[in-house]
Amino acid sequence: xxxxxxxxxxxxxxxxxxxxxxxxxxxxxxxxxxxxxxxxxxxxxxxxxxxxxxxxxxxxxxxxxxxxxxxxxxxxxxxxxxxxxxxxxxxxxxxxxxxxxxxxxxxxxxxxxxxxxxxxxxxxxxxxxxxxxxxxxxxxxxxxxxxxxxxxxxxxxxxxxxxxxxxxxxxxxxxxxxxxxxxxxxxxxxxxxxxxxxxxxxxxxxxxxxxxxxxxxxxxxxxxxxxxxxxxxxxxxxxxxxxxxxxxxxxxxxxxxxxxxxxxxxxxxxxxxxxxxxxxxxxxxxxxxxx
Amino acid sequence: xxxxxxxxxxxxxxxxxxxxxxxxxxxxxxxxxxxxxxxxxxxxxxxxxxxxxxxxxxxxxxxxxxxxxxxxxxxxxxxxxxxxxxxxxxxxxxxxxxxxxxxxxxxxxxxxxxxxxxxxxxxxxxxxxxxxxxxxxxxxxxxxxxxxxxxxxxxxxxxxxxxxxxxxxxxxxxxxxxxxxxxxxxxxxxxxxxxxxxxxxxxxxxxxxxxxxxxxxxxxxxxxxxxxxxxxxxxxxxxxxxxxxxxxxxxxxxxxxxxxxxxxxxxxxxxxxxxxxxxxxxxxxxxxxxxxxxxxxxxxxxxxxxxxxxxxxxxxxxxxxxxxxxxxxxxxxxxxxxxxxxxxxxxxxxxxxxxxxxxxxxxxx
Numbered sequence: 320x321x322x323x324x325x326x327x328x329x330x331x332x333x334x335x336x337x338x339x340x341x342x343x344x345x346x347x348x349x350x351x352x353x354x355x356x357x358x359x360x361x362x363x364x365x366x367x368x369x370x371x372x373x374x375x376x377x378x379x380x381x382x383x384x385x386x387x388x389x390x391x392x393x394x395x396x397x398x399x400x401x402x403x404x405x406x407x408x409x410x411x412x413x414x415x416x417x418x419x420x421x422x423x424x425x426x427x428x429x430x431x432x433x434x435x436x437x438x439x440x441x442x443x444x445x446x447x448x449x450x451x452x453x454x455x456x457x458x459x460x461x462x463x464x465x466x467x468x469x470x471x472x473x474x475x476x477x478x479x480x481x482x483x484x485x486x487x488x489x490x491x492x493x494x495x496x497x498x499x500x501x502x503x504x505x506x507x508x509x510x511x512x513x514x515x516x517x518x519x520x521x522x523x524x525x526x527x528x529x530x531x532x533x534x535x536x537x538x539x540x541x542x543x544x545x546x547x548x549x550x551x552x553x554x555x556x557x558x559x560x561x562x563x564x565x566x567x568x569x570x571x572x573x574x575x576x577x578x579x580x581x582x583x584x585x586x587x588x589x590x591x592x593x594x595x596x597x598x599x600x601x602x603x604x605x606x607x608x609x610x
Numbered sequence: 611x612x613x614x615x616x617x618x619x620x621x622x623x624x625x626x627x628x629x630x631x632x633x634x635x636x637x638x639x640x641x642x643x644x645x646x647x648x649x650x651x652x653x654x655x656x657x658x659x660x661x662x663x664x665x666x667x668x669x670x671x672x673x674x675x676x677x678x679x680x681x682x683x684x685x686x687x688x689x690x691x692x693x694x695x696x697x698x699x700x701x702x703x704x705x706x707x708x709x710x711x712x713x714x715x716x717x718x719x720x721x722x723x724x725x726x727x728x729x730x731x732x733x734x735x736x737x738x739x740x741x742x743x744x745x746x747x748x749x750x751x752x753x754x755x756x757x758x759x760x761x762x763x764x765x766x767x768x769x770x771x772x773x774x775x776x777x778x779x780x781x782x783x784x785x786x787x788x789x790x791x792x793x794x795x796x797x798x799x800x801x802x803x804x805x806x807x808x809x810x811x812x813x814x815x816x817x818x819x820x821x822x823x824x825x826x827x828x829x830x831x832x833x834x835x836x837x838x839x840x841x842x843x844x845x846x847x848x849x850x851x852x853x854x855x856x857x858x859x860x861x862x863x864x865x866x867x868x869x870x871x872x873x874x875x876x877x878x879x880x881x882x883x884x885x886x887x888x889x890x891x892x893x894x895x896x897x898x899x900x901x902x903x904x905x906x907x908x909x910x911x912x913x914x915x916x917x918x919x920x921x922x923x924x925x926x927x928x929x930x931x932x933x934x935x936x937x938x939x940x941x942x943x944x945x946x947x948x949x950x951x952x953x954x955x956x957x958x959x960x961x962x963x964x965x966x967x968x969x970x971x972x973x974x975x
Contacts, residue, residue: 421909
């Protein structure tokens with residue numbers, strides 16, 4: 320009986336581990352939860368509160384920015400791919416704007432957007448967050464635009480597109496319902512995962528630079544706490560520096576995991592998100608045979 | 611006369627963007643008035659015996675900023691003593707601020723920093739282009755299920771493990787554990803932002819040479835692993851296409867078969883050729899897709915270089931100059947840096963497009 324149960328559990332795990340998408344989503348969520356519980360136990364309450372709000376702000380800003388850039392991507396793709404008056408002019412304008420944005424590395428655009436943030440949104444946290452969502456959405460809209468345009472162009476070559484038009488179905492309905500919702504949701508999900516992780520990385524890096532680089536400015540707005548500015552603090556720097564002690568003394572790990580938690584947690588959340596999204600995206604591509 | 615429409619398109623974008631940029635550039639106010647906040651803060655730095663140009667000191671200041679302001683009420687009104695120092699040092703501060711950011715010296719500083727950036731960008735791009743293809747080929751050819759240890763095929767490993775006699779189980783267990791540990795460490799390093807790696811080994815800006823910057827660019831920020839994965843996916847999708855199946859039916863050697871021509875020397879060669887093997891055509895087609903898509907990676911490489919310079923405080927860097935100018939409130943330099951970076955990106959786009967067209971023409975003929 321015991322052996323049979325053991326075999327059944329083994330079979331279940333074997334089946335579970337075979338689905339890489341399922342596996343990596345589970346790894347991400349479990350690790351995230353484990354880090355949270357560990358910090359709850361060992362990190363002092365004020366640092367825990369600050370870290371939690373930093374993670375919350377980073378994820379919420381990125382999540383909203385992903386959704387807005389998805390909508391912008393759909394809008395721009397529709398403007399260039401659908402047939403209406405002045406289509407060629409609009410197509411060139413949209414392509415010019417997006418190509419120009421795409422030709423400036425994202426980090427420089429976000430750094431410039433922070434300059435505006437510091438000048439215009441002094442000490443207004445909600446306005447700062449909204450500005451960041453807006454900036455990130457504009458910067459990443461091109462990623463969604465390319466993905467959606469490619470999907471529309473692919474389906475335009477199929478007979479069903481012209482057949483639907485002949486049947487009197489509106490082009491908007493074909494693009495939104497038949498192409499995007501029915502036939503491209505996995506492609507869009509994959510793009511959302513990639514853009515989300517890329518956004519978190521970029522946003523944290525720029526926040527890190529701003530927190531240290533512009534700290535001499537008296538009028539520097541009090542920026543919302545994020546993973547980037549947590550990592551830029553002196554405490555976090557010392558926490559991460561403690562990792563080098565492991566080479567001399569591997570037993571120092573216990574010390575790192577209990578007393579150097581702030582910086583280690585911020586860095587691990589960031590790295591965990593990047594690794595997991597890369598793995599989740601890869602497994603989704605394989606599972607759904609996306610490309 | 612430009613023959614290719616793709617390259618022509620890049621030139622049109624370049625021209626239009628330049629026109630718009632020069633329009634915007636005229637609007638940006640010329641910063642001849644010193645940033646008031648910067649003056650105040652410079653004085654505070656001096657009073658605190660801190661160096662305003664030191665990265666470490668800026669962090670220390672950031673940390674103690676709130677406490678200091680509360681103590682002195684500096685945010686409302688400057689204390690008389692500091693106010694006096696402020697007025698006395700106004701001219702000195704002005705000279706200090708602009709001594710290295712004016713006229714000819716500024717132009718030569720920008721040109722030198724730009725050349726350094728272009729050199730770094732070119733070296734890093736070539737290395738990533740070569741290594742991505744080499745590592746992806748190595749993964750698809752030599753890392754079979756037996757060698758490729760990962761969480762995904764752990765069940766396969768466990769089943770194998772069960773078949774071993776009890777005496778060798780401990781040894782095997784230890785092997786599995788170390789392989790998994792090594793893989794996790796490699797993944798963590800490759801995906802770590804460069805500032806986390808820099809912090810963990812206490813790396814300082816002045817210690818970072820060009821070679822070190824290139825190395826950091828390769829091993830951090832997830833750059834190499836994502837580009838390798840991109841080429842690997844192109845190889846995989848090509849290997850599933852109909853022409854590969856047809857070639858197999860015609861008894862051409864398949865890439866997974868034992869072929870004496872497939873060796874490490876061939877794999878690491880700059881020009882990779884695999885004669886009489888299906889892999890040759892798979893590689894050529896995947897390479898064409900990868901070259902066209904490399905434009906996206908060139909932007910990521912620049913992003914990575916910006917992060918390396920600004921977070922590890924490389925003071926001679928092109929983008930560090932930009933950050934410094936933002937700090938001084940000199941937004942014209944920020945605009946110039948953005949425009950020059952745009953030119954570098956567009957130039958790299960044109961080069962990549964040209965290489966893709968050349969490759970396409972070579973294989974189409």
